[in-house]
Amino acid sequence: MSFELETAANRESLRRVAIDPVSRVEGHGKVTLLLDEAGHVREARLHIVEFRGFEKFIQGRPYWEVPVMVQRLCGICPVSHHLAAAKALDPVVGALTITPTAEKIRRLMHYGQVLQSHALHFFHLSSPDLLFGFESPVQQRNIVGVAGAYPEVARQGVLLRKFGQEVIRITAGKRVHGTGAIPGGVNKSLTAAERDELLQDADQMIQWSRDAVHLARRLHETNGSLYDEFGLFRSHLFSIVRADGALDLYDGSLRLRDARGQIVLDHLPCADYATHITEEVKPWSYMKLPFITELGAARGWYKVGPLARVQNCDFIPSPLAELERQAFVAHGEGEPIHAPLAYHWARMIEMLHAAEVIRSLLDDPDLLSDNRLAEGPRQREGVGIIEAPRGTLIHHYRVGDDDLVSYCNLIVSTTHNNQAMNEAVRQVARRYLDGRQLTEGLLNHIEVAIRAFDPCLSCATHALGKMPLAVELVNADGSLVDSATSGG
Amino acid sequence: MTKQFLLDGQPVPFDDGQTILEAARKAGHYIPSLCWHKDFPPHGSCKLCVVKAAGRHVSACATPAKEGWEVESNTPEINGERRGLLQMLFVEGNHFCPSCEKSGNCELQALAYEYEVLTPRFRHFFPDRPVDASHPDVLLDFNRCIFCELCVRASREIDGKSVFALTGRGIGKHLVVNAESGQLGDTDFSATDAAAHICPVGVILPKGTGFAVPIGERSFDVATIRSKTLKESS
Numbered sequence: 001m002s003f004e005l006e007t008a009a010n011r012e013s014l015r016r017v018a019i020d021p022v023s024r025v026e027g028h029g030k031v032t033l034l035l036d037e038a039g040h041v042r043e044a045r046l047h048i049v050e051f052r053g054f055e056k057f058i059q060g061r062p063y064w065e066v067p068v069m070v071q072r073l074c075g076i077c078p079v080s081h082h083l084a085a086a087k088a089l090d091p092v093v094g095a096l097t098i099t100p101t102a103e104k105i106r107r108l109m110h111y112g113q114v115l116q117s118h119a120l121h122f123f124h125l126s127s128p129d130l131l132f133g134f135e136s137p138v139q140q141r142n143i144v145g146v147a148g149a150y151p152e153v154a155r156q157g158v159l160l161r162k163f164g165q166e167v168i169r170i171t172a173g174k175r176v177h178g179t180g181a182i183p184g185g186v187n188k189s190l191t192a193a194e195r196d197e198l199l200q201d202a203d204q205m206i207q208w209s210r211d212a213v214h215l216a217r218r219l220h221e222t223n224g225s226l227y228d229e230f231g232l233f234r235s236h237l238f239s240i241v242r243a244d245g246a247l248d249l250y251d252g253s254l255r256l257r258d259a260r261g262q263i264v265l266d267h268l269p270c271a272d273y274a275t276h277i278t279e280e281v282k283p284w285s286y287m288k289l290p291f292i293t294e295l296g297a298a299r300g301w302y303k304v305g306p307l308a309r310v311q312n313c314d315f316i317p318s319p320l321a322e323l324e325r326q327a328f329v330a331h332g333e334g335e336p337i338h339a340p341l342a343y344h345w346a347r348m349i350e351m352l353h354a355a356e357v358i359r360s361l362l363d364d365p366d367l368l369s370d371n372r373l374a375e376g377p378r379q380r381e382g383v384g385i386i387e388a389p390r391g392t393l394i395h396h397y398r399v400g401d402d403d404l405v406s407y408c409n410l411i412v413s414t415t416h417n418n419q420a421m422n423e424a425v426r427q428v429a430r431r432y433l434d435g436r437q438l439t440e441g442l443l444n445h446i447e448v449a450i451r452a453f454d455p456c457l458s459c460a461t462h463a464l465g466k467m468p469l470a471v472e473l474v475n476a477d478g479s480l481v482d483s484a485t486s487g488g
Numbered sequence: 489m490t491k492q493f494l495l496d497g498q499p500v501p502f503d504d505g506q507t508i509l510e511a512a513r514k515a516g517h518y519i520p521s522l523c524w525h526k527d528f529p530p531h532g533s534c535k536l537c538v539v540k541a542a543g544r545h546v547s548a549c550a551t552p553a554k555e556g557w558e559v560e561s562n563t564p565e566i567n568g569e570r571r572g573l574l575q576m577l578f579v580e581g582n583h584f585c586p587s588c589e590k591s592g593n594c595e596l597q598a599l600a601y602e603y604e605v606l607t608p609r610f611r612h613f614f615p616d617r618p619v620d621a622s623h624p625d626v627l628l629d630f631n632r633c634i635f636c637e638l639c640v641r642a643s644r645e646i647d648g649k650s651v652f653a654l655t656g657r658g659i660g661k662h663l664v665v666n667a668e669s670g671q672l673g674d675t676d677f678s679a680t681d682a683a684a685h686i687c688p689v690g691v692i693l694p695k696g697t698g699f700a701v702p703i704g705e706r707s708f709d710v711a712t713i714r715s716k717t718l719k720e721s722s
């Protein structure tokens with residue numbers, strides 16, 4: 001794989017265009033394009049400024065604070081950090097396996113999070129682009145526009161998300177920033193009343209999720225040339241999978257497939273992640289670019305998240321989502337699907353799976369048991385890997401005998417996808433922007449490609465359903481030629 | 489006939505020698521405090537119990553009630569001063585409530601809710617105060633210390649050990665441990681000491697049990713600090 005368009009020759013003589021979404025604490029993203037005089041794209045980069053201070057902040061803190069503290073890393077999937085940290089710290093209290101009650105409650109919490117996050121992303125953030133078109137009037141391209149034109153779709157999106165949040169509230173104590181998972185297990189089981197409350201709506205959620213899968217699927221079936229081609233690039237696929245190859249978003253071992261769908265690495269224990277993943281630093285990006293050590297930087301980068309997971313697993317262990325996976329795979333006609341817009345379809349298949357998992361967990365009497373905590377001889381180190389809504393999330397800690405964290409390393413989903421998102425931006429820049437007069441609609445194509453990955457910088461945009469955007473046209477000498485703002 | 493004073497216009501009976509704070513609470517009127525404790529003489533350092541008696545600002549915990557006094561406590565002016573004091577306490581240390589085990593059981597936090605401390609007002613000091621994790625059973629997180637000296641007093645007067653002391657002045661004031669190394673692990677402090685259980689905030693905490701009590705079941709999740717205090721004083 002090439003890094004074409006990553007760095008242009010004669011950068012000084014090129015015209016620079018920046019797409020600069022407004023900064024938020026969760027992350028700040030920006031795209032820069034360098035154009036030559038004829039308007040040809042010579043360089044395209046996505047920069048994401050990460051808050052790397054967190055690892056430092058956690059060092060020196062007592063380990064039991066960590067699962068609660070790390071939720072502040074991300075405004076949109078705090079539960080994923082909460083659970084990954086608790087998993088990593090289970091061995092520190094000697095819980096090499098946790099109790100069935102603890103595992104099932106954590107799973108319930110996690111799938112609740114996946115459901116609410118996927119619903120939010122699809123309905124609030126992406127459906128305006130998908131339903132109205134990428135160059136539709138910007139006034140319409142938001143959730144309010146969707147509510148006007150497709151009220152039922154918008155309503156289901158809101159209620160799916162609300163259900164996921166209820167699952168989180170009941171398992172973690174609060175809708176956001178709860179405390180449910182603690183090293184060694186959980187601090188709370190479900191009451192029968194709480195379970196029954198969730199049961200009331202659980203079947204409806206499965207139905208609506210299924211409708212959403214079909215909506216995403218129809219986009220590919222009716223507009224294949226756009227949906228299957230937009231921003232297309234091939235890469236490895238990376239995720240955890242269950243020991244039997246099933247999709248599992250809470251636990252498993254590491255698997256890597258190549259762009260043709262062949263398994264390259266399999267059954268790698270999570271604890272060994274550092275041997276297999278190298279994080280490369282490039283001078284132009286704050287965010288590291290990880291690659292698979294065995295394959296090297298040029299070949300070893302990969303995609304994570306729904307598109308990778310749905311194709312990396314051998315099957316989905318819930319009946320309706322498995323049928324949808326099969327339809328998805330069939331669409332690829334024997335080849336893995338790499339189209340960034342297929343993330344939406346895969347994401348909806350996962351949402352359906354999450355709804356099914358929640359429904360079946362609710363029948364499990366273990367959820368009501370008080371057997372919540374496990375312990376054993378203490379370990380000094382732990383790695384917790386979870387498939388967060390956006391992809392593989394790695395937490396790694398060492399804890400001293402004094403109970404303080406002495407080492408912390410986190411690799412978040414958006415970092416795994418850094419190279420892949422840059423590649424998608426370049427593809428779109430080459431195909432749609434090259435040699436043309438730049439308009440808001442054209443620049444939105446770039447954002448559509450980034451949004452497909454649901455990177456964390458979209459935290460900033462979820463609330464409004466549109467990406468606040470500032471575009472600057474700067475001359476080769478750095479002077480501002482023109483600027484415009486939209487969205488926000 | 490029992491003596492009485494007026495608190496915000498309401499008669500409050502008292503016995504000779506009783507402070508304004510004690511008499512008021514006993515009669516069901518809430519006056520806040522952080523450093524006051526029924527087992528110790530008044531300390532008067534947190535100033536949250538400030539009231540206006542006979543036109544002067546006084547600490548209700550340290551001022552004996554006087555027959556016929558008119559005392560103002562629950563007024564916008566006094567409550568505003570209390571809010572200001574709480575805001576100062578928050579910026580003086582490093583209070584990251586979401587990951588503090590004391591959250592939900594913490595008196596400072598509960599008072600901040602009670603007095604509607606909703607926005608930051610002062611610049612944060614961000615002091616550098618490393619934690620002391622040297623003791624096998626108890627963690628000291630100095631970041632959250634409000635200098636109420638309850639641990640100092642409890643260790644000296646109840647446990648007979650004098651494990652803690654305050655040192656320094658003004659903004660340099662800080663809590664220290666009475667050992668040559670300065671480490672709690674080098675004292676005879678024990679998790680069963682009274683001083684281990686008296687901290688109103690999250691400085692002195694048992695190790696290893698973080699967040700075992702879920703949100704919704706913590707002291708101030710089920711009662712406000714006002715109702716809890718009044719119940720304990722009646």
Ligand code: SF4
Pocket residue numbers: 582583584585588589590591592594595596597632689690691
């Ligand atoms: S001691 Fe109280 S106010 Fe300070 S961080 Fe802990 S809960 Fe918050």
